[in-house]
Amino acid sequence: MNAPLPTQRYTRDQMAARVARDIPEGAYVNLGIGLPTMVANHLPADRDIFLHSENGLLGMGPAPAPGHEDPDLINAGKQPVTLLPGGAYFHQADSFGMMRGGHLDFCVLGAFQVSASGDLANWHTGAKDAIPAVGGAMDLALGAKKVFVMMEHLTKQGESKIVARCTYPVTALGCVSRIYTDLAVIDVTPAGLAVVDIVDGLSPTQLVELSGVPLHF
Amino acid sequence: MNAPLPTQRYTRDQMAARVARDIPEGAYVNLGIGLPTMVANHLPADRDIFLHSENGLLGMGPAPAPGHEDPDLINAGKQPVTLLPGGAYFHQADSFGMMRGGHLDFCVLGAFQVSASGDLANWHTGAKDAIPAVGGAMDLALGAKKVFVMMEHLTKQGESKIVARCTYPVTALGCVSRIYTDLAVIDVTPAGLAVVDIVDGLSPTQLVELSGVPLHF
Amino acid sequence: MIDKTVATAAEAVAGIPDGATVMIGGFGTAGMPSALIDALIAQGARDLTIVNNNAGNGEIGLAALLKTKRVRKIICSFPRQVDSQIFDALYRAGEIELELVPQGNLAERIRAAGAGIGAFFTPTGFGTLLAEGKETRMIDGRQYVLEYPIHADFALVRADRGDRWGNLVYRKTARNFGPIMASAATTTIAQVREIVPLGALDPEAIVTPGIFVKRIVALAAPTPMARPGAAG
Amino acid sequence: MIDKTVATAAEAVAGIPDGATVMIGGFGTAGMPSALIDALIAQGARDLTIVNNNAGNGEIGLAALLKTKRVRKIICSFPRQVDSQIFDALYRAGEIELELVPQGNLAERIRAAGAGIGAFFTPTGFGTLLAEGKETRMIDGRQYVLEYPIHADFALVRADRGDRWGNLVYRKTARNFGPIMASAATTTIAQVREIVPLGALDPEAIVTPGIFVKRIVALAAPTPMARPGAAG
Numbered sequence: 001m002n003a004p005l006p007t008q009r010y011t012r013d014q015m016a017a018r019v020a021r022d023i024p025e026g027a028y029v030n031l032g033i034g035l036p037t038m039v040a041n042h043l044p045a046d047r048d049i050f051l052h053s054e055n056g057l058l059g060m061g062p063a064p065a066p067g068h069e070d071p072d073l074i075n076a077g078k079q080p081v082t083l084l085p086g087g088a089y090f091h092q093a094d095s096f097g098m099m100r101g102g103h104l105d106f107c108v109l110g111a112f113q114v115s116a117s118g119d120l121a122n123w124h125t126g127a128k129d130a131i132p133a134v135g136g137a138m139d140l141a142l143g144a145k146k147v148f149v150m151m152e153h154l155t156k157q158g159e160s161k162i163v164a165r166c167t168y169p170v171t172a173l174g175c176v177s178r179i180y181t182d183l184a185v186i187d188v189t190p191a192g193l194a195v196v197d198i199v200d201g202l203s204p205t206q207l208v209e210l211s212g213v214p215l216h217f
Numbered sequence: 218m219n220a221p222l223p224t225q226r227y228t229r230d231q232m233a234a235r236v237a238r239d240i241p242e243g244a245y246v247n248l249g250i251g252l253p254t255m256v257a258n259h260l261p262a263d264r265d266i267f268l269h270s271e272n273g274l275l276g277m278g279p280a281p282a283p284g285h286e287d288p289d290l291i292n293a294g295k296q297p298v299t300l301l302p303g304g305a306y307f308h309q310a311d312s313f314g315m316m317r318g319g320h321l322d323f324c325v326l327g328a329f330q331v332s333a334s335g336d337l338a339n340w341h342t343g344a345k346d347a348i349p350a351v352g353g354a355m356d357l358a359l360g361a362k363k364v365f366v367m368m369e370h371l372t373k374q375g376e377s378k379i380v381a382r383c384t385y386p387v388t389a390l391g392c393v394s395r396i397y398t399d400l401a402v403i404d405v406t407p408a409g410l411a412v413v414d415i416v417d418g419l420s421p422t423q424l425v426e427l428s429g430v431p432l433h434f
Numbered sequence: 435m436i437d438k439t440v441a442t443a444a445e446a447v448a449g450i451p452d453g454a455t456v457m458i459g460g461f462g463t464a465g466m467p468s469a470l471i472d473a474l475i476a477q478g479a480r481d482l483t484i485v486n487n488n489a490g491n492g493e494i495g496l497a498a499l500l501k502t503k504r505v506r507k508i509i510c511s512f513p514r515q516v517d518s519q520i521f522d523a524l525y526r527a528g529e530i531e532l533e534l535v536p537q538g539n540l541a542e543r544i545r546a547a548g549a550g551i552g553a554f555f556t557p558t559g560f561g562t563l564l565a566e567g568k569e570t571r572m573i574d575g576r577q578y579v580l581e582y583p584i585h586a587d588f589a590l591v592r593a594d595r596g597d598r599w600g601n602l603v604y605r606k607t608a609r610n611f612g613p614i615m616a617s618a619a620t621t622t623i624a625q626v627r628e629i630v631p632l633g634a635l636d637p638e639a640i641v642t643p644g645i646f647v648k649r650i651v652a653l654a655a656p657t658p659m660a661r662p663g664a665a666g
Numbered sequence: 667m668i669d670k671t672v673a674t675a676a677e678a679v680a681g682i683p684d685g686a687t688v689m690i691g692g693f694g695t696a697g698m699p700s701a702l703i704d705a706l707i708a709q710g711a712r713d714l715t716i717v718n719n720n721a722g723n724g725e726i727g728l729a730a731l732l733k734t735k736r737v738r739k740i741i742c743s744f745p746r747q748v749d750s751q752i753f754d755a756l757y758r759a760g761e762i763e764l765e766l767v768p769q770g771n772l773a774e775r776i777r778a779a780g781a782g783i784g785a786f787f788t789p790t791g792f793g794t795l796l797a798e799g800k801e802t803r804m805i806d807g808r809q810y811v812l813e814y815p816i817h818a819d820f821a822l823v824r825a826d827r828g829d830r831w832g833n834l835v836y837r838k839t840a841r842n843f844g845p846i847m848a849s850a851a852t853t854t855i856a857q858v859r860e861i862v863p864l865g866a867l868d869p870e871a872i873v874t875p876g877i878f879v880k881r882i883v884a885l886a887a888p889t890p891m892a893r894p895g896a897a898g
Contacts, residue, residue, distance in 0.1 A: 048436035078892040085633025088640035093777035096770030097549030133746035139770035265668035295660035302865025305872035310545035313538030314781030350514035356538035552787035552810040578784035639871035
């Protein structure tokens, strides 16, 4: 991957706003830890969108005002949150049944790698001395009708995180619907990876070179 | 089975009282439809015994006063009941999980037949033209640490309902702990059927003759 | 603004197609969504598969639906009752298919559908007529039967109160099959006594979160008293 | 009269033997029964298998228990955290065994133990390192892994309020693993903020019926704020 690095990229806020645009009113959504959390900031306040947190709530509201944190009301990242009127609490078996049963419309997740066939790797670097931890990652990867991934297109070393086959241990197979990167928005389709958006100033040819996998335009 | 019929038998109330004596304070109990329901009348009011009804309640109280029936508060026999302070409602998966998971201490059930190895037949006569219906019978038969059966010892034709092998379709295999009849109380043990009580005026020999299966005394 | 409430029972059951699998809540009359069943009869869908604990009582509700001969198959635990004459006649005439399932397996199969479980090993039914031909396995010294989820296209449930997001609370033993059926159907339709403002239901006590409910209709119809009968 | 309340945390954890499998509720600090864990440390049982979502944070609670080196094995979904230094050191030294389970499979395996399910097919984990060596099956075109229940000898859970029969209600997201762990252990011990008179808890809103609880102790300890970290 020695293609020249693009000069323009989507900012993290632009990426989050782009994901938010794809979430219609009435959707049930789980936003993973990290970058996906930012999507919440871009969901229009006048739109009823239902946020699920796998530790046991639906109808999650924004962070509480300082001094109003409740240690019993946290999200999956263990940050203090609030509950909207109309929200509900439930236990872990019910919460993960809600995901596994396909009731959520969207999960938005971070990733180390996504393969051309939609395999996701986001839980384990594969490093020999790493202590493994999975949490809800594997459930989230299967836990919605559509799974969106948000990630930088390239590693710090300039390698594509969109790959022919994951080299990191996978989280789930064939689960990703759409990939949002700082360079492009790409659908995973039965016919292969299909580019939906591309950042200004980057040509299709350059994107293919940077990605190292076949892309349809 | 042409042994002479006994002249003395336990009444249904005596049978119910005998079962009630075997249920200690603090027990969680499901009383099946019919004869077992009568056990409730003999549980001392000053003893905390927790009645479960599989349609979704724990802490079932007595029948309501006339005019106070609530169509939304019924037992598994669809009779109006009440809930004691400290009782709780739950849905069907939770209710049957409670049984299947072995959390009840006792189920008391009626039966067509019980085999020497504790197989229970109480859901289907096996008649060719019968419309089958099982309800919670198979779950109840497995649904407690101990399953007590209450039944007449003999059919109307004078045949023993305690049998070497069930001729009626079974409800569950090896599930019965103790049998209460109008003639005796009999434990099902790995070593065979062991008589605990026998009605006054009936000899062990007579009981064996009437039962047609080996009994230990 | 998301508002799942609809004005009438007819609107609530609109679009149920011929051939649909429809779960109907209730144990006896408790939790039985009678107005939705009546609307389904009026709506006219046929060739239905119905999932309910029973197979109708008397001449009303599910029994009345069966009487229209629009039900091809019923999956239930306890069809035969003192007043199941309509089902009985159809069954004896070979005009309805019956899948008889022990009540706990019925509940767990519905729950498995809602929770995305592919199949599960249950001890209930092992060694009986109802497990004939099914896969069995000994696990930790106990015998089990493999059972599969029951999914539905529609679920008709009755709850006590609900809100415009579809959150539901039930009343006493009328809760029975409602929560699990709501989770197992593609489209769940709830009949409630009262629709309350968003936030009026205690979030600690909501039994069915709105994610499981697509349409909700307030209908004041009282529950008739069940006719006592055999278990199930 | 049945009264499951005990006066002290020490009394509540009495009798937990060496070699026991102990479930501990909580997700981070929410629902973590800290006083019961401290009492378990004081009680001295060793060679324990612990089931929790995490593997301890900082130097308190479960982390402090691990530090005593009385835990032989931990079954959890997310051991590695910013402040899991005690677990990390034990693990790297080979002084603790880890069974890593995806969080939803952990929850479902605990629920299966409570509900008497022998095993179940779950899609989660299929094709990953965590399903290596496990039985798999294609059902209706989807791939599943067979998972078994996790039973425990004891469960330590934290609820908000309870009564002398052991009925429990939780508070907000502190509910998490409490209800399912309570159902999966032979002896469940609940730490609550307040014990209320029988009948004071709404029977429609009781989350853990008393049948699942053997001992209950009121302890006013507040929940510390969790330290935000990675998922799980």
